[in-house]
Amino acid sequence: MIGRRIAVVIGVLAIGYGGLQVLLNWEAASPFGLVVFLVAVAILDDLILLPLALGVGAVVRRALPEPVRSPVQAGLVVLAGLVLVGLPFALSPARNGESATLLTEPYWRNLGVLTAGVAVATTLTVLVRVRRRAGAQG
Amino acid sequence: MTGVHDRPSLPMFAVDAFPSRVRSERLVARLGSALGIAITVCFLTGLVSHLHQHPVTWLPLPADPVWGYRVTQGVHVALGLATIPLFAVKMWSVYPHLFAWPPSKSLVHGLERLSIGLLAAATGFELITGVFNLAHLYLWSFLFPVAHYAMAWVVVGSVIIHLAIKWPVIVTALRREPVASADAPVDETTVDAEVAAVEGAITRRGLLLAVAGGAAAVTVVTVGQTLRPFGWSGLLAPRSPADLPSGIPINRTASDAGVVSRAEASDYSLTVGGPRGRAFTLADLRALEQMEVELPIACVEGWSATGIWGGVRLRDLLDLCGVDEGATVRTVSLESDGLYASAEVQPAFARHSDTLLALRLGGETLTIDHGYPVRLIAPNRPGVLQTKWVSRVEVL
Structure with missing residues (x-):
């Protein structure tokens, strides 16, 4: 218990040190802008992305029976990760702008390619599972 | 529970x-x-x-x-x-x-x-x-x-x-x-x-x-x-160095930095501080012992690429100017402002045998976006601190 209490104190000190960095670099850290962005991140995460994921999850659960459902769910998890990483690159105004060597890939096309790839892998998994299940029952 | x-x-x-x-x-x-x-x-x-x-x-x-x-x-x-x-x-x-x-x-x-x-x-x-x-x-x-x-x-x-x-x-x-x-x-x-x-x-x-x-x-x-x-x-890679000329990405171009005319000026010289400090023209620099080193340039953004850099060892220049071995120096760019217009070079880096004031990349004269006429290249160091378009080396 004492160890955990010490850990809490260390944690508070570390957070305080982060706060101190903001105070010491007041202008560069732009505290107001930082808090606004922090709140925006929380809203994006908790009130937009997660409800969206839950909504898609609910539709998949109702619409798709096993053995199709699980591979689709797994495929969507993988695809979500790729989209979260790829979208900022696709949307960035820095493309074809400030530096000729930055963001050189055709990100929209490549996100399409990756989506197709995930779809193919998901379909193959479903087919394998259907055959296995048929085998197990036969 | x-x-x-x-x-x-x-x-x-x-x-x-x-x-x-x-x-x-x-x-x-x-x-x-x-x-x-x-x-x-x-x-x-x-x-x-x-x-x-x-x-x-x-x-x-x-x-x-x-x-x-x-x-x-x-x-x-x-x-x-x-x-x-x-x-x-x-x-x-x-x-x-x-x-x-x-x-x-x-x-x-x-x-x-x-x-x-x-x-x-x-x-x-x-x-x-x-x-x-x-x-x-x-x-x-x-x-x-x-x-x-x-x-x-x-x-x-x-x-x-x-x-x-x-x-x-x-x-x-x-x-x-x-x-x-x-x-x-x-x-x-x-x-x-x-x-x-x-x-x-x-x-x-x-x-x-x-x-x-x-x-x-x-x-x-x-x-x-x-x-x-x-x-x-690298379908979603923010950088794809493989496709680049000389294989090294560029974050800040010479025109972004506003240094084109000064970098291409015929009267360019590099000033090095120290007890016997002096200015070196490009011809002076080329007349000094030339080294070739293979070093990566690595960015905090996670990309990196290896280049063959050629030029003068920083420590040779510092020795010529009588700079103390334990001195920290600062490379200052032609760039007049910007976060990375200058960089401190600690003794371990300044005295390293691989640290160059580079004039060439891949056997060719540096391109202006890679820092022509002179850029710093040192081992184990953030790309933003590899000062481009170096005009002065100050002793701190």
């Missing part, structure tokens, strides 16, 4: 509103462990970069290994990107807790929830600002390195608090033997199908595999920016 579904929650967000039996303390603890390791590694590698850019006398950084910065920052960015699917699923796994009611049962409970809120928001902040920085998508008023560094301490502090509070739950959850009917299928053809049929959802093992698959997919399509064997698969 109470499970996720035993918690009271806001009526409108009854736990049944988003049911999934896949959510369990064991799953949460396993996702959390992976996330904790990723955060620790990202924090330490980030700290390395911070120390490079803000050196402290009590912890001088070594110039060797020459690939140190390339590896630590490549890992920092690759792991940060791979953490995105992990963080997303971890948030999903604990989402019902967000609506636990009442918000606070006691002061301690309230502070606990506050620390978790801070942890989630600060971690999300680090991941999003990190990716947006790779995309040069600056949707904020703060300076990225300052905010990313300050918030890293907030993340680490709130992780420590979170671990301290949840320790008994975590230990129990990770120790408990998996129950065959609720966890990993023993035999995919039978148990997996049964579990799935009963639960109506992906199995926990299936979800962990999907997260691992997501992290692996993100890595494979981006890591080519620093690991050339993966150059072919």
Whole structure:
């Protein structure tokens, strides 16, 4: 218990040190802008992305029976990760702008390619599972 | 110990509103462990970069290994990107807790929830600002390195608090033997199908595999920016050095920096300080002993590329000018302003046999965007501190 209490104190000190960095670099850290962005991140995460994921999850659960459902769910998890990483690159105004060597890939096309790839892998998994299940029952 | 579904929650967000039996303390603890390791590694590698850019006398950084910065920052960015699917699923796994009611049962409970809120928001902040920085998508008023560094301490502090509070739950959850009917299928053809049929959802093992698959997919399509064997698969890589002339990316061009006319001026000279300090014309520099070194240029953005650099050893120039061996020097660019218009070069770097004031890259005269007429290239060092268009070397 004492160890955990010490850990809490260390944690508070570390957070305080982060706060101190903001105070010491007041202008560069732009505290107001930082808090606004922090709140925006929380809203994006908790009130937009997660409800969206839950909504898609609910539709998949109702619409798709096993053995199709699980591979689709797994495929969507993988695809979500790729989209979260790829979208900022696709949307960035820095493309074809400030530096000729930055963001050189055709990100929209490549996100399409990756989506197709995930779809193919998901379909193959479903087919394998259907055959296995048929085998197990036969 | 109470499970996720035993918690009271806001009526409108009854736990049944988003049911999934896949959510369990064991799953949460396993996702959390992976996330904790990723955060620790990202924090330490980030700290390395911070120390490079803000050196402290009590912890001088070594110039060797020459690939140190390339590896630590490549890992920092690759792991940060791979953490995105992990963080997303971890948030999903604990989402019902967000609506636990009442918000606070006691002061301690309230502070606990506050620390978790801070942890989630600060971690999300680090991941999003990190990716947006790779995309040069600056949707904020703060300076990225300052905010990313300050918030890293907030993340680490709130992780420590979170671990301290949840320790008994975590230990129990990770120790408990998996129950065959609720966890990993023993035999995919039978148990997996049964579990799935009963639960109506992906199995926990299936979800962990999907997260691992997501992290692996993100890595494979981006890591080519620093690991050339993966150059072919860099579908979402923010940089693809393989396609570039001379293979070295450019973050800031000469016209961005406003140095074109001064860099191309025929009366260019490099001024070196010291007791016998003097100015060197390009012809003077070319007349000195020329070295060729193979060194990577590595960015905090996680990309890196190796070049064959040719030019004069910095230490030879410093010796010529009678500069003390223990002196820290500063390379100053023709660039009149900008964060990285100058850089301190600590003795370990200034005196390293591989540190050059480079005139050539890949056997050719430097192009203006790579820093013509003279640029610094030193081992184990952030790209932004490899000063381009060097006009002066000051002794500090």
